[in-house]
Amino acid sequence: MKEKDFHLEDSSNAKKPPKRVAFIKARTAARVKKEDEEMVMTVPNLVGREVIAFEIMVIILSVISLFFNAPLEWIANPEHTPNPAKAPWYFLGLQELLHYFPPIVAGVILPTLVVVALIVIPYFRINQKQEGFWKEDRQKTLMIFLAAVGILSVILFLFDVYAMLIPTWIMTGMILAPYFSKKEDGIIGWLGSRSLSWWVMTWFVVIVVILTTIGILFRGPEWSWTWPWHEIY
Amino acid sequence: MSNLRKYFALSSVIFLIVLALAPFKDYFQEWKSYQNQYNVLVNDLPQRVTPVPIGIKQLWIPKFDRVDRCVTCHLGMKEEALKNVRQPFTTHPHMYHDVEEFGCTFCHEGQGSATEYKESLGKVKFWDKPIFPKEFMEASCAKCHKEQIIPQAPILTLGRKIIQESNCAGCHKIEGYQKQWVPPLDGIGSKVNRTWLVNWLKNPKAYSPKTRMPNFLLPEEEANILADFLMTFKELPNGVTLESAPAVLTSASEAVKAKMIDLGSTRFKEARCISCHTVNGKGGYVANELGKVASKDNKEWLYNYIKNPKHISPDVAMPRFRLKENELTGMVAYIESEFVDYEMEAQPEHTPDPAFYEKGLALFKKYNCNGCHELSAAHKSEEVGPELSLIGSKKIYEIDFGKTTIDQSLPSYIHAKLATPRIFSPAMKMPNFQFTDEEMQAVTVALLGNTNETIPEEYIVHAKPKSTFVPQGEFGKIVKDLACMSCHVMNGNGRLVATDLSMEASQVQRKWVEGYFKVPYSLRPILTERMPNFFLPNDEIKTIADYMEKVFVVDSLDHEITKDAASVSKGKGLYFEKFGCQSCHQISGKGGYVGPPLDKIGSRLKGGWIYHWLKNPQAYKPESIEPDNKLTDEEAEDLAAYLISLK
Amino acid sequence: MKKFFEKIFQSKVWRSIFRHGLPVSNRTRAEAVFYNFFLHVHPTKVRKRSLKFTYTWGLGGLSVGLFIVLVFTGALLMLYYRPSVAQAYWDMKDLQFVVSSGQFLRNMHRWAAHAMVAIVFLHMMRVFYTGSYRPPKEFNWVIGVMLLVITVLLSYTGYLLPWDQLSYWGISVGTNMVRSVPFGIGDKISFLLLGGNSVGENALVRFYVLHCFIIPVAAMVLMGIHFWRIRKDGGV
Known part of the structure; x- marks a missing residue:
């Protein structure tokens, strides 16, 4: 080692991180960072940005609050159920599911599955390689994938959940596109580089958004399909 | 880094401005401007009206669970001086209840907690009691006032x-209301003709504009089925059978018939049938229209009904007139000749629907006819x-x-x-x-x-509990037979069309009562409802007078009136000079029409009653317009003495 | 002017409050973070890469910001609100009509709450798509999922408090969903939540306590851990 590698940090130049000696223990693979990351002082760089972001947020909130009043309907009346009785918007996706599936499935099993799935994500090395969907063993992947989509489609079809079926098929098409086309760049290339977990998560988000939107805007009396411009009351 | 500072400065300034906007918006509220306007307004008035300190004002009425902030802007409610100023500052018109005790929305409704005009009217989404339009205001009285008659409402x-x-x-x-009696429909087939019935079902008011029967807007077909169905009910309730009408009615020669009709017409007028019945819209409101009754009811039924109404419908309010057989026949003949509907719409030839009975019964139930009418085939219904x-x-x-x-x-x-x-x-x-x-x-x-x-x-002002007084004995039988209580009140029970008889024997002389039944003249000629002539025999009149003297007496109304000439002339002076009674009452054709004429009052009323009545008329009849002149005992005695001298 | 401020900044009292000087040199800038209770959650220096807005979209920070707004407006609203069936709705009306800026406070609270649910969800998506849950941050992801659930619960418990038709039936629909949990467990949970078999006075009090104390405290503890772990794992 060269002598100058050992000199101690003596400058207050924040842009240059101090160099340190690393003790490398046995049986641990040494990994050398390609380059040291550029560092900046927290004050004012980070704190300043945080404060600005906070202020902008409060400004937006205040302006909204000045012009749009929080809803307050009739006083609660246990004897009169509004039609439809809607939960808060973030549960309308669930309520929409309840319209299709038996309560035990929509109200208990699916939400529990979702939360459990979210929790286990980091423990199953999901998405850690972030390899494209078709990277390995294309035939086997295709078989499994089509089987999974098929089963899902049958279930959705049996319960008339076209709101989920159609986006599922669209996404299936998007997944299959890179299988048939060998293009490595452009949209298809980008789709091809998406991993399985990316697709699952995206599918989940799309379904959540679609179901919630339907629940908020398109559901009227008896949970029937109603256009948003039709007044409910 | 200076960029960051610039953004920081900019966002901080906007941040502070926006945060200041909220209290700023709060400061310029509608009600503040109204209060300022009010203070300017009262300053310019010639009268002294105190300006108000700026701030939200409210009436808190815990017992009705209401907070009314209407008074934040309605500032001049109690200031007489502001009668003619613009809203919201005008004086409140006459108030029956203290606003401090009842608040505003208790009567007016609207959103009392609001401090903005639109919100306070309550004509906004999510408020279910908007302010009552003026024409419906009296609805609020009903919350507390459960009594029958509310003079202010x-x-x-x-x-x-x-x-x-x-x-x-x-x-x-509907709480507080009882079902009224309506004629049962058993036997209707023996009473009316089908043509009439179809027309009636289609539009009852065409036959009798005053009928209480509503129009069920029946289509032609339903009216026919229902009529066919109803015409099958020929048997009267309780196994009552109809006597056949006297043969003379059909067989008599024209000359005899004319005589019969003549007698019937006389009796019809003497009995004062139109005190209760209308004939082509004219007459009393107590009973139904007779103008076209001959086109509705057959003569057999008419004969039986007039002969003894209670025999056919025990609950009907029609009195049994003491008519002789020939008078009865005459009455029916008269009705048959006179009260015919010449315009009655003839019904086209009609073959009944084969299933008319089942369909008719279904319709009868569908329209809940049995809600009002009893019919043996359909059990009494629940409210539908x-x-x-x-x-x-x-x-x-x-x-x-x-x-x-x-x-x-x-x-x-x-x-x-x-x-x-x-x-x-x-x-x-x-x-x-x-x-x-x-x-x-x-x-x-x-x-x-x-x-x-x-x-x-x-x-809560409760309705007076209903008296259940029903006279018993011989008198009771007469009262029931003559349906006296459909017009008279006795000890709190009955319908007040004519007089309250509860104190009758203390008010009038027996001799007058006996005479009255012979020729019941009307004490107040302007009234339509006159006492009918029941053609009562003497023994029944005696029963009535005896009973009244025993029961319809109030001892405290006794008062000896000395009828010496001095007090009579003093009373005359009081009548014509001091109190000017002639402005409402007539004696010998002179005087006003408001009160009853007082000719011969000395042969009718008892002195004690006149004395007590004059001293405080409203004590006996709260709605009487007879002025309470605050007579002294002596004045009342003299006036009474003068009045009973008018024989 | 400048001298006057300098005098103040160097006064004994000022220095007893802020031990560091103005952040003019890197040393004092570091001290400003180091000696400040609120800022010490941050390292004194951060990677320039993590400041890049389009990487994080500031979603985590915005969630905290919304939480602060909610705590602040919520505390003020608590002054005017009584969790009882007879009064809750009328307190809303009073907020609207007589409390100074009361409606504004309520609007802020309501919209911020809705925004927070959305932003926390977006934050989770961002973390997934950037793969920021990889070791050693697995557990922090789990805490994040808990925080998402807690955010939804916070919003949901607050939904009942105005006691209008919207809240009453929103909560009824939700608790009916809970009832479908089998083996009678759903009924038990629902009974526990509502303090009875239907939404009423007890439910209102429970939701109030959950909304104003239990869940916020849980959220704050979890947030503390969440941030601390971010810091320990080399984040901001």
């Missing part, structure tokens, strides 16, 4: 009367309409306005429903009562008053 009083008389309780459960006991508390969101475009409020809903009962859905079955605008308003008011609001017991 004539519309409400009328509405309740109409609800009672229209028999709304037949189909709707919605309960109306709490309709005043119905929320907007509980009302189905259908496809109508009427104002979305409870008063207009009820009003529209009364005007066009099936407006909200053709499947509705409510009939059309063909109310006038005034009646509709009154009924709406009375219904709006049926709320679920809990009012502290001490505020």
Whole structure:
């Protein structure tokens, strides 16, 4: 080692991180960072940005609050159920599911599955390689994938959940596109580089958004399909 | 880094400005401007009116659970000087209740907690009691006032009367109203003819404009089926059979017939049938129209009914006139000749539907005819309409306005429903009562008053408990037979069309009573309802007079009046000079028409009664307009002495 | 002017409050973070890469910001609100009509709450798509999921408090969903939540306590851990 590698940090130049000696223990693979990351002082760089972001947020909130009043309907009346009785918007996706599936499935099993799935994500090395969907063993992947989509489609079809079926098929098409086309760049290339977990998560988000939107805007009396411009009351 | 600073500065400034906007917006509130306007206004007035300190004002009425901030802007409510200034500062018109005790919204409704004009009217989304339009205001009186007659709330009083008389309780459960008696339909086939019945079912008011029977808007086919169905009920209830009408009615020669009709006509007038019945719309309101009755009822039924009404319908209010056989026959002949509907729409030739009975019964039940009419084939029904006991508390969101475009409020809903009962859905079955605008308003008011609001017991004015007094014995039989209590009140029971008889024997002389039954003249010629002549035999008159002297007496009304000439002349002076009684009463054809004439009053009234009456008329008849002249004992005695000298 | 401020900044009192000087040199800038209770959650220096807005979209920070707004407006609203069936709705009306800026406070609270649910969800998506849950941050992801659930619960418990038709039936629909949990467990949970078999006075009090105390405290603890772990794992 060269002598100058050992000199101690003596400058207050924040842009240059101090160099340190690393003790490398046995049986641990040494990994050398390609380059040291550029560092900046927290004050004012980070704190300043945080404060600005906070202020902008409060400004937006205040302006909204000045012009749009929080809803307050009739006083609660246990004897009169509004039609439809809607939960808060973030549960309308669930309520929409309840319209299709038996309560035990929509109200208990699916939400529990979702939360459990979210929790286990980091423990199953999901998405850690972030390899494209078709990277390995294309035939086997295709078989499994089509089987999974098929089963899902049958279930959705049996319960008339076209709101989920159609986006599922669209996404299936998007997944299959890179299988048939060998293009490595452009949209298809980008789709091809998406991993399985990316697709699952995206599918989940799309379904959540679609179901919630339907629940908020398109559901009227008896949970029937109603256009948003039709007044409910 | 200086960029960051710039953004920081910019965002911080906007941040502070925006945060300041909220209290700024708060500062410029509507009510503040009104209070400032008020203070400017009162400063310019010639009278002294104290300006108000700026701030929200409210009336807190814990016992009604209300907070009313109307007074924040309605600042001049109690200032007489502000009678002619603009709203919201005008003086409140006469108030029956103290605003400090009752608040504003208790009567007016609207959103009391609001401090903005639009919100306070309550004509906003999510507020279900918007301010009452003026014409429905009296509905609020009904929350506490449960009594029959509320002089200060004539519309409400009328509405309740109409609800009672229209028999709304037949189909709707509605607290405080009882079902009225209506003729049972068993035996209708022996009474009316089918042509009449079809026409009647299609439009009852065409036959009798005053009938309480509503129009069920029946299609031609349903009216025919229902008529066929009803005509099958020929047997009267309780196994009563009809005597056949005297053969003379058909067999007599024209000359004899003319004589019969002549006698019938005389008796018809003497009996004063039109005191209770109308003939072509003229006459009393107590009983039904007779103008076309001969085209409705057959003579057999007419004969039997006039002979003994109670025999056919035990509950009917028709008296049994003491007519002789030939008089009865004459009466029927007269009715048959006179009261014919020459315009009655003839019904086309008609073959009954083979299943008319089942279909008719179904229709009878569908329209809940048995809500009002009894019929052996259909058991007494439960109410089929919605309960109306709490309709005043119905929320907007509980009302189905259908496809109508009427104002979305409870008063207009009820009003529209009364005007066009099936407006909200053709499947509705409510009939059309063909109310006038005034009646509709009154009924709406009375219904709006049926709320679920809990009012502290001490505020509720209850209806007087109904007296169940029914005279017994021989007198009782006569009273029932003559249906006296359909017009007279006795000890609190009965219908007050004519006089209250509870003190009769203390008021009038026996001799007069006996004479009156012979020739019942009207004490007040302007009234339509006159005492009929029942043609009573002497022994019955004696029974009546005896009973009255025993029962309808109030001892405290006794007062000896000395009839010496001095007090009579003093009384005459009081009558003509001091109190000017002649401005309302007539003696020998001179005087006003407001009160009854006083000729021969000395042969009618008892001195003691005159004495007590003069001293405090309202004590005996609260609604009397006879002025209370605060007579001294001596003045009252003298005046009474003068009056009983008028024999 | 400048001298006057300098005098103040160097006064004994000022220095007793802020031990560091103005952040003019890197040393004092570091001290400003180091000695400040609120800022010490941050390292004194951060990677320039993590400041890049389009990487994080500031979603985590915005969630905290919304939480602060909610705590602040919520505390003020608590002054005017009584969790009882007879009064809750009328307190809303009073907020609207007589409390100075009361409606504004309520609007802020309501919209911020809705925004927070959305932003926390977006934050989770961002973390997934950037793969920021990889070791050693697995557990922090789990805490994040818990925080998402807690955010939804916070919003949901607050939904009942105005006691209008919207809240009453929103909560009824939700608790009916809970009832479908089998083996009678759903009924038990629902009973526990509502303090009875239907939404009423007890439910209102429970939701109030959950909304104003239990869940916020849980959220704050979890947030503390969440941030601390971010810091320990080399984040901001």
